[in-house]
Amino acid sequence: MELSAHFFLELAVILVACRVLTWLGKRALQPPVVCEMVAGVLLGPSLLGLLFPEFHAMIFPKATMPLIFAVSQVGLTLYMFVVGLEFRLDLLSKGWRGSAAVSIAGIAAPLALGALLGSRLMADPAYFGAGVKSWQAMIFTGAAMSITAFPMLARIIMERGLAGTRIGTLSLGAGAFDDAAAWTLLAIILAAFESNPLIAVLAVAGGAAYLLLIAFVVKPVAKSLVARHPQASLSPAGLRAVLIVLMIAAWYTDYIRLHAVFGAFLLGIVMPKGTFVDNLRDRIEPLTSGLLVPLFFAFSGLNTRLDLMAGQGLWMVALSILLIATLGKGVACGVAARLGGYPAAESVAVGTLMNARGLMELILLNIGLERGLITPTLFTMMVLMAVVTTLAASPVFELVRPYLATDEEAKRPSPAKAR
Amino acid sequence: MELSAHFFLELAVILVACRVLTWLGKRALQPPVVCEMVAGVLLGPSLLGLLFPEFHAMIFPKATMPLIFAVSQVGLTLYMFVVGLEFRLDLLSKGWRGSAAVSIAGIAAPLALGALLGSRLMADPAYFGAGVKSWQAMIFTGAAMSITAFPMLARIIMERGLAGTRIGTLSLGAGAFDDAAAWTLLAIILAAFESNPLIAVLAVAGGAAYLLLIAFVVKPVAKSLVARHPQASLSPAGLRAVLIVLMIAAWYTDYIRLHAVFGAFLLGIVMPKGTFVDNLRDRIEPLTSGLLVPLFFAFSGLNTRLDLMAGQGLWMVALSILLIATLGKGVACGVAARLGGYPAAESVAVGTLMNARGLMELILLNIGLERGLITPTLFTMMVLMAVVTTLAASPVFELVRPYLATDEEAKRPSPAKAR
Secondary structure (H helix, E strand, O other), X not given: OHHHHHHHHXXXXXXXXXXXXXXHHHOOOOOHHHHHHHHHHHHOOOOHHHHOHHHHHHHOOHHHHHHHHHHHHHHHHHHHHHHHHHOOHHHHHHOHHHHHHHHHHHHHHHHHHHHHHHHHHOOOOOOEOOOOOHHHHHHHHHHHHHOOXXXXXXXXXXXXXXXXXXXXXXXXXXXXXXXHHHHHXXXXXXXXXXXXXXXXXXXXXXXXXXXXXXXXXXXHHHHHHHHHOXXXXXXXXXXXHHHHHHHHHHHHHHHOOOOHHHHHHHHHHOOOOOHHHHHHHHHHHHHHHHHHXXXXXXXXXXXXXXXXXOOHHHHHHHHHHHHHHHHHHHHHHHHHHHHOOOOHHHHHHHHHHHHOOHHHHHHHHHHHHHOOOEOHHHHHHHHHHHHHHHHHHHHHHHHHHHHOOOOHHHHOOOOOOOO | OHHHHHHHHHHHHHHHHHHHHHHHHHHHXXXXXXXXXXXXXHHOOOOHHHHOHHHHHHHOOHHHHHHHHHHHHHHHHHHXXXXXXXXXXXXXXXXXXXXHHHHHHHHHHHHHHHHHHHHHHOOOOOOEOOOOOHHHHHHHHHHHHHOOOHHHHHHHHHHOOOOOOXXXXXXXXXXXXXXXXXXXXXXXXXXXXXXXXXXXXXXXHHHXXXXXXXXXXXXXXXXXXXXXXXXXXXXXXXXXXXXXXXXXXXXXXXXXOOOHHHHHHHHHHOOOOOHHHHHHHHHHHHHHHHHHHHHHHHHHHHOOOHHHOOOHHHHHHHHHHHHHHHHHHHXXXXXXXXXXXXXXXXXXXXXXXXXXXXXXXXXXXXXXXXXXXXXXXXXXXXXXXXXXXHHHHHHHHHHHHHHOOOOHHHHOOOOOOOO
């Protein structure tokens, strides 16, 4: 009983912190998602726990961590489902030609540099969990470098009315391709990391089975069910049915040792577009973003321990990770765009947007931490990298924005969300 | 981590059970809310745990109970806030005379009969814990008899589209008053049982302070804030602000030993009606009813042990409790409504609705069991009473429904959900 009363207090503190940081961040041209990331870190042992250890221990006692984690996972699952709902495969294929160079640069360069980084970091046991093999460490850091904050990228592009422009299509296409590649790599490492080869087989075979099931059963069934009442508003029973499938998908992808976010995202993608998807999003998104997702930021922040970053050496490593990440992703994508014939300003904008890691990176890092792939030290360094690359995106984008091509599409009023 | 994956499975099982029972219950005129309550009981040790103990232990391990409880409390709080949003004080004050009579009958009669019952049951040590004084037993059974399934009452009223009608407002107003009185009594007994009078003082003074704060600070502030943009759609920042206040209110009312549902309900009541309230409801209600509230039903069912009811003597006592409960609450409220000038059909409807105990009763009983006030045997009898009075509500209500007054307000299209 006490736990439940306390949970309300934790929720209130987390939401207040997110609100204050969002309010402050607005003045620094930062979108809410970035501010909430930072709020989570500040609520953790890195600031609140450092300045007011007793207050911090009182608000966030260890006993409530499993609760925060479990609820944040439900929130994350719902969120990734909504991201899947909004995902537009058509944009991806439409921008394919222009995106190819940027896509390849955006996965090849960070993978190569990330792998190099991983192999160097393996020399010190402070960064990877016991039993992690060299190639797993290399692929994990490579994947971590390759991640783009795809939902955030999409939001920024929509909010700025760039959805149909050359730069918007280019970034969305390349971002989607690179994220899909990075997540696939992560799934492979997670499967391979299991000491029991049967579990790896379960992950790979189970993942393949899930893909087939989604593509050849769930998608057509959902389509035919929805086609019966194409314009009908989603009933509570309909919503309940979707939530049941979503919870089963989340449990299943967790059970086969992938992760609930994969199941949720893929399920979201195959939901029939139109009124149905709009209704689902309208019913699920507000409470998910408003109440549950901040718990995930807070959980990540509670695991981010800047106090572990003792000594100049560790800060140098963190700085190297930041530089390698920016070089491998942002600079590589920008250069690829420039070489592909895009104007300088557009190339900078594309590189900056691709470089932002955002929430996606936090998800990947948390999975790595909970599975014992990486240590809290490397986790903290990577979180710092994610926060800085994401913080940089919006101001840099605003700097080059006056020089971006303003074609007809760019002027179109956008269906922007504030978030 | 395992806990979180398992939580998805529990959610899926609970949602499926609710869906199946709702589908079956529809044929017995039972609204979803009752079906979901029964689904919870069937998922507990009373059926699933009895027939398939190993499967039951696998799906609902003890370790996940605090998680289910905490999340279900968040769901219940959000739900009660939505109920508050729908609540119309203007209709309550219009029907104040009738509501007052029903309120007083609904607390005085069950208290008197319950106290009588308590003093009789004290003769047998099988019902109350060691060290329980006679007057404590009497007040506890009295309070238990006085409880109305307030959230359930509200849900039935909303589902039937009666949220804004005279009968809906009468029942909601009287139910709220009686429940508040019963909970205050519970706080007093708990304080006396713990020999800590400070808890009672905290509950009474803290509750009064909360009422004043809501009425003279929160209400005018919310009104003036919303008045600036009366027709504007609620922004994510606006929703976030409301959720912050809601979480603080829930924590506070839990902290002063009342219950989060009262804080949430009262806060919902004072939200400025119009676009603002409509937007809040649309954003909060779907995911709350679709995903979170079923957890509350499941939690209550998991604590209900009908397997304890062995022997004819015990069943006779259980039957007496059921009769006394119905006489003291349902019949008394119906008579009070009739004497207050309501037509016979409406009086029967009000009595029936007030008689349903539902999950509020289970919360009170669980507290009594936890603190050692009552034994598992009396707990189970009271649960039976709660289930039967709740199951009876809807069919009896349907019987008199054709005879209900169809005045202007009753005919008005309601904002009810199809659910």
